[in-house]
Amino acid sequence: MEHINVHNVEINYTLFCPQANYFRATQYCRFHGMHLASINSQEENDKLEKYIKDFGFGHEHFWTSGTDLADEGNFFWMSTGRPITFTNWNAGEPNNFEYENGEQENCMELWNRDGKGLKWNDSPCSFETYFVCEVQQ
Ligand SMILES: [Ca+2]
Numbered sequence: 001m002e003h004i005n006v007h008n009v010e011i012n013y014t015l016f017c018p019q020a021n022y023f024r025a026t027q028y029c030r031f032h033g034m035h036l037a038s039i040n041s042q043e044e045n046d047k048l049e050k051y052i053k054d055f056g057f058g059h060e061h062f063w064t065s066g067t068d069l070a071d072e073g074n075f076f077w078m079s080t081g082r083p084i085t086f087t088n089w090n091a092g093e094p095n096n097f098e099y100e101n102g103e104q105e106n107c108m109e110l111w112n113r114d115g116k117g118l119k120w121n122d123s124p125c126s127f128e129t130y131f132v133c134e135v136q137q
């Protein structure tokens with residue numbers, strides 16, 4: 001097992017401007033030797049939020065690797081296979097909203113829904129939005 005000390009780990013984020021669904025975004029990150037972002041602490045969350053805001057994209061939506069596709073209601077990070085421990089959901093999320101076409105919300109995005117910063121929301125995996133890839137060194 002790898003040992004990760006979050007205080008010592010340097011995380012490099014790369015924000016991609018093409019918009020893509022969750023699966024295409026996952027593929028895109030892997031193609032470039034990275035993974036869709038996972039967020040394991042307030043420190044990482046703040047770092048990623050600052051990174052996105054510094055680009056002037058704080059009002060946009062961004063895929064993370066979080067998903068409950070395998071087990072409704074139980075989110076984990078697809079990029080690491082690990083369950084979510086630290087959480088930063090928007091109020092009332094995840095709500096697994098069901099759309100008219102029957103699609104439910106199984107993929108996690110960052111979204112400043114309430115003007116309180118980039119918090120988490122479950123969203124339909126087929127939606128095309130921005131995404132953040134990361135390299136852990
Ligand atoms: Ca769900």
Ligand SMILES: [Ca+2]
Nearest residue numbers: 095105121122
């Ligand atoms: Ca939702």
